[in-house]
Amino acid sequence: MVKASRLRSILVLVLAVCMMAGIVAGCGSSATDTKSSDTAASTAAASSTAAADSSVSQEPVNLQFWTISLQPTFTDFFNKLIETYQNDHKNVTVKWTDLPYDAIQNKLITAAAGGNAPDVVNLNTEMALTLAGKGILVDLEKEATAEQKSVYIQTLFKSASLADATYAFPWYGAPEVMIYNKDLFAKAGLTSTPKTLDEMLSMAKQMKEKTGAYLYIPDEFRRILWLEGINILSDDKSKAAFNTPEALELLTKYQKAAKDGIIPKDNWGQWEKMLQQYNTGKLAMINSGAQSINRVKDEAPNIYKNTEVTEAMVGKAGIINNSVMNLVVTQLSKHHTEAIDFAAFITNDDNQLAFSKTVSIFPSTTKASQDPYFKSDTSTIEKKAISIVADELPKTADMTLAVTKQLDIYDALKKAQQSVTVHGGDPKKALDEAEKKVNDLLAADK
Template identity: 20%
Template sequence: MPISSHLSQSPEGDTFVKIRFLAACTALAAATALTGCSQLAGSADGPQKVTLWLMKGSASEDFITKFTSSFEQEHPDIDLEIKIQEWTGIGEKVNAVLAGKSKESADVIEVGNTQVAQYIETGGLSEVTLEGLRVWGSKDWLKGLSDPGSINGAQYGVPWYAANRVVIYNKDLFDDAGVKPGPKTRQEWISATQKLDKGSQQGIYLAGQNWYVLAGFIWDEGGELAVETGGQWVGTLGDDKGLAGMEFYKQLQALGDGPKDADEETPPQAQVFARGQVAQIIGTPSQAAEIEAANPALKGKLGFFPIPGKTAEKPGAVFTGGSDLIIPDKTPHRARAVEVITALISEKWQTELARTMSYVPNKTTLAHLVEGNDGAATMAVGAAQGRATPPTGRWAELEGKNPIKPYMTAVLTGQDPKQAAKTASDTISKVLSSDR
């Protein structure tokens, strides 16, 4: 899912990048053990075209240019056509390719991490479990990226990059209040925020319907948004763990003037923070640039720290946004598709992508790549505790109805939490378990 919307492109006007790719069996021993050398043989008629779909905004032109140049030098025997796609309407386009009903083709496709489940459910994805274990080091993948791409132990989505929420704070306001940034526990965070919430100054601006943040609090309590039982999904906002997560959200939200009946984009929280009277918001570090653009006087005065956990041993759980890479089962170039992914997720290109785009790399073992970038490094700390929405293809439909938002508003405006949670959980159960 686009990071801009979760924390968060058509062939007309596509950007095309030609990359030559050498498919030598001797150079791809690890991959060919899985896919077969015969598939890698080059065509006698010349280079073979392989198509990669990337989403608009995921990688900069500079990244693509560098990737192209390096890849062309190392692999001169394949034409890799990179098509930039729009997020709007991408689901239909991907499903058409997976079903073999599209006039277009794609051999590797970037998709939002929470979208993979729906593609697994509808069918048409190539399983990559063995490649993950033998070639790609899947044991170190961020779970918030890898778990949504897996079902019953079989892997279909390959983590590419991640982003998650952190606390963005105003250094001047913290200094003025004598508050040390970077609380390690929820209780320390509440205490600090209480000191920051004074007069016209807000300790934190937290909109009432920021359900991604609520999800993290519920996960910290050991709860879930929904669980699968006997093949049926059941909403679990109303169990003790879910209610405890909502209670902490309510306590924190009260230390500012965030609207109880709107989400973080209504109005945009970066714009509210930019007015200079908000000590903290919870968002992706990329929002710092929006804040500074709206109020240049805040440039250099913004800091970041991970969302605190229940104890100091580990930070709070966070919703992980980002992208996975998938291979359509109908591609005639599966072995080459594997090699394209191998390059994109290599340490070399994970380093370049992380530094160019300020993303979190796809492995916990690569967190050091973003050292020196305060925002990305802070994200990487939280990413180790990253999670994603329940792995069901119906989740996107549920978000369209989104019963979690009115549930949060109901609790924040004084309604009975258990009854409000039951109403929302019943809707979750109905949507996730109903027939299409």
């Protein structure tokens, strides 16, 4: 095991680098429709891990639990959960700290440097894998029980894996739906929404010419590759695999669309930019999690009145992005068993279902995801989106590379796209340069 002093040093370095990438995101304080916190209390009471579990020490245990942007909207909900857990585990005291998106990274750096890193932390999959690759996180394959690991949708549980190790309990996800402006589609004379990326490109010109609005801002180039079934890395993750004739054709096609002005040249995959454009009537549709509808409702009520939802647009692979938030346990924790038990409690079937009933997210456990609640009411656009997500779930995936250099690889692909769509560079040269950069990154990481 890596020594605590070295873990602290590594964590500080890794988080300092990740700050520039901006890859940690939470449920967000803009989430609405919070129900009574009594739901959390009653559900938690029924689902709490048995206090008599002999694997959990009866010595006094203090756990630090860090989350991202859940207060004040969900303060009562999580206080009830924590209270229930502590009542069932008399020796455990949980201190909950909620931090805004732009603060958690600095706080983690400071805490790690002082040898006081939290025990259980809320991270997205990319951040979790980056830390896992540096030996910062507990391998749940080794330290969690079979029962604890069995409740999750296995594709989501394995999304935070490196080789044979898994470093996170998946918590809540946001499978994408298509959110679109009915008025702009009508003005453009378009009677249906695009089902595929190819259809989107074929319809984008008509939307732009008839309304002046963009039909769609493309996702990050790496995700376009995934959606179109083009592997970024080889099966053994030892070398780049994306420099193919199919990728060249794809990048060339997007270069022409950008040059013709029917899609933006840059800011691909920038969610805040997409939402801003949509909320001002300059963008006709976005592929995004159902919780984005709340932002539209709050920030652009007139646009909200003309908003409708349908299934997310897909590429040739037929998969839909499902960005998952997770709970991880740090190696610096002095109480691995208890921290794992608490993380499993927060993310179990009953508590995930209760949380999903307070906000437009989707659970990562098998039983909760199949609950009739998700299809029982389509009276509002928000609830209709959740019903669509329930049908989409088998086609969703958390799109991560599961390698320690993934952020650098993503950056290489982004630069390739920008060199072509923004600066008019040669697509073949851009892919060749990106391939070399990625291979160098992978070789250096061996």
